[in-house]
Amino acid sequence: MNTRYTEELELELNEHTIPVIEQISEGMPGGFFIYHADDNEELIFFNKAMLRIFGCDSKEEFRQFTGNTFRGIVHPEDYGQVEKSIEKQVRNSFYHLDYVEYRIIRKDGMIR
Secondary structure (H helix, E strand, O other): OOOOOOOOOOOOOOOOHHHHHHHHHHOOOOOOEEEOOOOOOEEEEEOHHHHHHHOOOOHHHHHHHHOOEOOOOOOOOOHHHHHHHHHHHHHHOOOOOOOOOOOOEOOOOOEO
16 A cells, blocks of 8 residues: 655754754755744754855854854845745745845855
């Protein structure tokens, strides 16, 4: 018997799931992060590739450089457009997913 699983899974972030996310994300070729989708936009998790992309030597330095927020990751000139794009995509997505591209400013001042 073949049964399709159609129920939406919700991942609870806790001391048990974060290590799994860390293992998976470290194998990714690019930066990966999770943040609270509220007014503060506080970063919950980011992989080591994010440190390299931003030119930071440690998680603490990255948190300080970005203010530990999503807003701190996005180039200030792009932030408004990025927020509008995310809001529109999430509103129109069954699974509340979005995909955006934006510039960043590295610790050394380089824009990527």
